[in-house]
Amino acid sequence: MTGRVREAAWAVGGGVPDTVTGFLRALGGPAVLRVPGRDRTRVRAISTLLHGDEPSGIRAVHRWLKDGPVPATDVVVFVGAVAAALEPPGFALRHLPGRPDLNRCFVTPCAGEEGAIAAEALETLLAARPEALVDLHNTSGRTPGFAIGRSARSGLLCLASLFVRNFMDSRGRSIGSLVDAVGDRFPSVVVECGRMGSAEADQVAGQGLARYVTAPDLWAACLPDARIQVLGDPVRVLVAPGTRLAAAHRPEAGVDLTVLPDLDRWNFSDVQPGQLLGWLGSGRGWPLRAWNDSGRDVSRELFVPTPGGEVRVARPFSAVMFTTRPERAVGDCLGYACRRLSPATPGSPTPR
């Protein structure tokens, strides 16, 4: 332990600052909060603010600590990128400039501060031996809330159903995140509550968190008839390195690809052949990449150029996390093309 992650005991209702910013200032940096519950023999874990511009989770935690209720079991909460979140104007930076993304530092620890924070937080969370972990995030584009798990097994669907009705099966592909590092030690899911800054996303986080902390038996809390829509086989759609990208309703001059500025309306819908993605610029060749499980680029199976310079959808897929922000599309990805699997019924009580 290097002491980069502070540990603090907080009781529900006990002297919590009025504003979420005041609360983050009181934490002073990455922190693990220990909140006593009615049953002191069991623990549930929450992590949030691993990205400094994703406020729904920390807002929900703050409101819960201020107003209650007392949780059914002890709860440990890891709050990550406090410094990035506090940078003016607040909740504007995913991570501090020039520093790595904290949520890529858990499996192979990054050098420096973020690596040390990730290692320490992981050690603390594993040592707590929680029944489950829920990691609360926001997306940059409009989307219904959804969960991401390493497989669509019943324990993870159950956990997800406390928050959302959509689930993406990542098939265990690691991005170095906290949930990847936890692996199969205990059930853990990422919950993408919805677009950062939206009231709907804050509501998904708040209502889900209340269900998660108050359920006397977590595995009985998911309604037997709750149905979760499961998407799988995600193919990450990228723009080729060096691509100049714009988002607009008509082709922009001087760029390689213009995408429609409301691509996020695709999210969790079934995208059909012929739908317009955008327009090619002149000259620089095919700007899209989409790597499937075998490492083959299937971008030309998903999308097709027209003689008039448009790019249209070539085969149906279910869209997840399509973004409207060019800098996010270039730095990360444009979105994921998934396959809709049959709806599953969560509620099988035993996480395996």
Ligand SMILES: [Zn+2]
């Ligand atoms: Zn995030």
